[in-house]
Amino acid sequence: MSDIIxxxxxxxxxxxxxxxxxxxxxxxxxxxxxxxxxxLPIKHRTPDWQRKPLNPKFAIWTIAGICILALxxxxxxxxxxxxxxxxxxxxxxxxxxxxxxxxxTSAGVSDxxxxxxxxxxxxxxxxxxxEEKDVTQKASGKIMIYNNYSTAPQRLIxxxxxxxxxxxxxxxxxxxxxxxxxxxxxxxxxGSIEATVFADQPGDIYNMKLSDLTGDFKIPGFxxxxxxxxxxxxxxxxxxxxxxxxxxxxxxxxxTATEEIIKEKLKEQLIKQLYAxxxxxxxxxxxxxxxxxSNLTDSAVDTNKAQINIEGTINAVVxxxxxxxxxxxxxxxxxxxxxxVELIPTDNLVTTFGSKDNTGLWxxxxxxxxxxxxxxxxxxxxxxxFKRDLxxxxxxxxxxxxxxxxxxxxxxxxxxxxxxxxxxxxxxxxIRLQELD
Numbered sequence: 001m002s003d004i005i006x007x008x009x010x011x012x013x014x015x016x017x018x019x020x021x022x023x024x025x026x027x028x029x030x031x032x033x034x035x036x037x038x039x040l041p042i043k044h045r046t047p048d049w050q051r052k053p054l055n056p057k058f059a060i061w062t063i064a065g066i067c068i069l070a071l072x073x074x075x076x077x078x079x080x081x082x083x084x085x086x087x088x089x090x091x092x093x094x095x096x097x098x099x100x101x102x103x104x105t106s107a108g109v110s111d112x113x114x115x116x117x118x119x120x121x122x123x124x125x126x127x128x129x130x131e132e133k134d135v136t137q138k139a140s141g142k143i144m145i146y147n148n149y150s151t152a153p154q155r156l157i158x159x160x161x162x163x164x165x166x167x168x169x170x171x172x173x174x175x176x177x178x179x180x181x182x183x184x185x186x187x188x189x190x191g192s193i194e195a196t197v198f199a200d201q202p203g204d205i206y207n208m209k210l211s212d213l214t215g216d217f218k219i220p221g222f223x224x225x226x227x228x229x230x231x232x233x234x235x236x237x238x239x240x241x242x243x244x245x246x247x248x249x250x251x252x253x254x255x256t257a258t259e260e261i262i263k264e265k266l267k268e269q270l271i272k273q274l275y276a277x278x279x280x281x282x283x284x285x286x287x288x289x290x291x292x293x294s295n296l297t298d299s300a301v302d303t304n305k306a307q308i309n310i311e312g313t314i315n316a317v318v319x320x321x322x323x324x325x326x327x328x329x330x331x332x333x334x335x336x337x338x339x340x341v342e343l344i345p346t347d348n349l350v351t352t353f354g355s356k357d358n359t360g361l362w363x364x365x366x367x368x369x370x371x372x373x374x375x376x377x378x379x380x381x382x383x384x385x386f387k388r389d390l391x392x393x394x395x396x397x398x399x400x401x402x403x404x405x406x407x408x409x410x411x412x413x414x415x416x417x418x419x420x421x422x423x424x425x426x427x428x429x430x431i432r433l434q435e436l437d
Contacts, residue, residue, distance in 0.1 A: 080421050081430040084390065087411030088435055089379040093332045095349075095371035100327075102319075102367045112327050114367060117284075117316045119273050120194060123266050124309040125258050126301055129248035139199040139206040139242030140297045141235065143170075143217060148190035149230025151180040156219075162197055162233050165215035168206055170197035170239070173294065174313075178231070195233075196294065196311055199242055208239040241297030250298070250306055258308050263293055266312035274316055282318045283343060285351035289316035317353060317367065322380070329377050339407055340380040349373035381408040387431045390424045411436075 102112040143162065147154050155177045162170050172195050179191030199206035217233035250258075270291060278284060296309035325343035329336045350372045389401055395414055402412050416422060424431060 080425060081417050081432065082390070082421075082424050083415040083417070083432045083434060084386075085413040085415070085434045085436060086409055088381070089408050089410050091329075091333055091377045092374060093328065093377055094374050095332075098331075098371050100331075100369045100371070102369050104365045104367075112369070113320065113323060114369075115282075115318050115320075117274060117278065117318050118313065119270055119277065120311060120313045121266060121270055121273065122296065122309060122311045123262050123269070124299065124307040125262050126305055126307045127250055127254055127258050129250050129304055129306040130254075131251055132246060132248050135243055135245065135247040135249065136202045137241055137243040137247075137297060138202045139204070139208070139239045140196060141208070141239030142237040143195055143197050143233040144192050144236050145176065145178050145195055145231070145233045146190040146192045147178040147180055147231055148188075149181075149227050151182070153180050153191065154178045154227075154231065161200070161220050162217040163220050164208070164213060164217055168208075169200040169220070170206070170217070171200060172197055174292070194236065196296065197239070199239070202242060203244045204242045206239065206242040208235065210235055210238055241299065247300075248303065248306070250308065255308060259295070259310060262308065262310045263312070266293065266310060267291055270312050270314040274314055278318060281321055283321040283324065283345075284316055284318050285345065285349070288318075288351060288353060289314055291315075325377055328375070333377065337407070341377050342380055344376040344378055346374045346376065349375055379408040381405055383433055384428075387428045387433070390431055391428060392426050393424050395422050 100112055102114040104114060104116070145156070155175060156172065157175050158173065159171050160175075162172070164170070176193055176195050178193050181191055182189045213235045217235075218228065219231050219233075222228035222231060271289075274284070274289065292313045292315075294311045294313070296311055299307040299309060301307055321342050322340060325341045326338070328343065329341050330338075352370045353367050386405065389404070393401070395416070398412050398414065402409065
């Protein structure tokens with residue numbers, strides 16, 4: 001069998017002849033000489049069992065670096081936001097003493113409609129009372145007048161009488177309009193307005209504290225009329241200041257100077273309150289208001305001092321901004337598209353209403369409004385809808401979004417923070433809108 005099957009021989013079993021051994025040694029010597037001639041390091045293959053393992057510190061720092069990098073990117077995404085700078089669609093409109101008629105009640109969609117905003121405030125100033133004389137003084141105080149009669153406003157003329165349940169009569173010194181009944185949540189709410197009343201006669205017997213009155217004031221002039229039960233008033237402050245006799249008084253020149261100071265303070269405070277209570281969607285033109293001042297009864301502080309009291313009432317003409325802008329755009333812009341717009345007055349816009357000093361604006365049912373100068377008509381878009389359309393979108397989607405809002409927006413710029421994020425956040429609160437002026 002051994003003659004038939006050849007035996008397997010390993011390379012290690014092949015004998016090396018003297019000639020082969022000499023040839024290998026010669027080649028090694030030549031290779032070594034070449035390395036020495038070219039200053040090349042002699043290569044020695046390190047056996048596998050002698051190789052050093054990877055440094056564990058290097059591995060740990062590599063993993064830590066990757067984790068820190070991932071954490072940095074994760075945190076940056078959490079605090080990322082996008083700022084969108086919008087260029088709204090606008091049109092400049094110039095007026096040259098253009099006159100428009102506004103109404104206090106809107107009869108139709110095309111009418112220009114105005115409203116009156118009314119605010120009252122009282123300021124007092126304590127001064128020295130250096131003179132003495134016989135004084136005859138009427139008591140005064142504040143009441144709230146209620147209209148529980150009808151939904152229509154009711155004007156009460158100057159000197160309208162209010163009778164307390166003790167029979168004493170007080171009067172208002174200027175006309176007021178009491179709002180009509182309104183309904184809210186299924187409840188009927190009487191219209192109401194604050195007013196100052198003065199005693200019919202001088203003397204301290206007309207002084208009255210809030211705790212003294214046990215019933216409502218009635219209006220004697222309405223007796224025999226259904227309005228007698230529908231209109232009433234309630235005391236809001238003490239009625240005081242009624243006096244007959246000798247009293248230390250304020251010198252005339254000091255009173256005049258103090259009253260001017262009080263009026264300046266009143267004017268500043270009333271204008272500040274006017275803009276504070278004005279609804280955001282309403283507009284007040286510069287100087288479109290008038291202020292009336294009423295001297296109230298002085299308040300005795302002590303034997304040598306008294307307080308001068310003045311009540312100020314501001315009446316301002318206000319317009320719904322969008323309705324006004326649409327009315328003016330229809331008149332002044334050729335081929336106006338009728339979309340929602342708002343009005344932005346410029347510094348050179350001058351507005352006048354009928355009378356030169358705007359006196360009695362609130363008493364008219366119609367007003368002539370004259371405009372001279374420039375305004376900007378700006379087309380309106382819904383900011384919340386715009387933000388919702390951005391959620392999760394990429395910067396490349398801006399062209400399609402601009403196309404959607406082309407009627408109200410002409411340009412969009414986007415700033416991402418951090419800068420490498422190119423997608424809008426999924427949280428609407430992380431999208432900020434700014435408008436170019």
